[in-house]
Amino acid sequence: MKPFSIIVGFDSQYGIGKNGQLPWHLPLDLIHFKNITSAVSDPSLKNALIMGRKTWDSLPQKFRPLPGRENLVLTKTGKLNLPPVVLSSSSLDDALDQLTRPTIENIFVIGGQQVYAQAINHPLCQKLYVTHVQGQYACDSFFPPISRQFIPVSASEFYTDGTISFQFSEYLRQI
Template sequence: MLCAHFLFDCLVLPLNILIRIRNTLSSSVFALFRRLSTMTIPKTIPMNMIVAVDASNGIAKDNSLPWHLPQEYKHFQSGTIKTNDPAKKNVVLMGRKCWESIPTKFRPLKNRINVVLSRAMPREISDDFLVLNDFDEAIRILTTTEPFASRVETIWNVGGKEVYALGLAHPLMKDLVITRIQKGFDTDVAFPEVDWENFERNDDFDGKEIEEKGLVYTINSYTRKTFGK
């Protein structure tokens, strides 16, 4: 009977105690919501991709571009440098062969954080230059560790083929900016297959034909439909 009496006493606690418990819980919940409302939620750092392809989807021959289009290269430069926040920088993420294809005098690419993926080069992590051997590790370091997480606005995937393929499959993949040259070249590397059902064209570029050095090309940008969802 003792247990029964104890249980009954618990069930008939004085009203003032019950009110006090309710008020305490309400205050705690309110404080929690107020704290959450003032927290700064970190924004996702997107990964964009930029590439130029010929009529057969080729992108390179003997580790170099088969075409010479200065204006198209300026498009690459400005696109990968420009930020909305002047206090931040963009990343150019590339494989070792892509890095080696850049003339020495232009390495690293200025005004950007250069990240090279390589198993042959020694590991290095500095403010504006990183050498890492794993794609996922590079994305993790850039998006979750300082000083990069607060300095980086956009990660620009600039190739080559394997790095492009990894980027297309990554959840942070957002925009694909593609120059299509209306001529076929002798190439030995092709851009990976894209499931265009997963992308929709945006209005960053008008897609009009551009003529340069006897070649005609268009520039279009596509956003992955599931980005941020």
């Protein structure tokens, strides 16, 4: 199995979602998400995204599967009517196994709460891309506490969209 990264945006209380959706609309963060998860060093390869079934459900139909990347949906019920190009799996390890192939360069876990909670404790989770959104958004889903094994290695300047300020950070797991 290959190492993977997590990408997430959370507020000052680690809130990530509300009523099955993102709590904020931040176009610059969506561009950042697309850039990070699409970037490959070998243009003949693709990256892969692993998401929970509820996060898949939260994506507008016209934007899913997320283009240019392999999409894999975690589901235990297996009753989903996914488009044929979308992979599915009944465990995180099985998903990582499926995606450990020569055509895939990087693997990203993209949420939501249930899947982040499993992924951050997985020994192959090596990097976190975090958008720190300032303020509180009365969220009902949350990112788990980040263990001290993850060390912040970079932080951008603060950006503002309307009244919302946010910052892009990266954390690496220390061996």
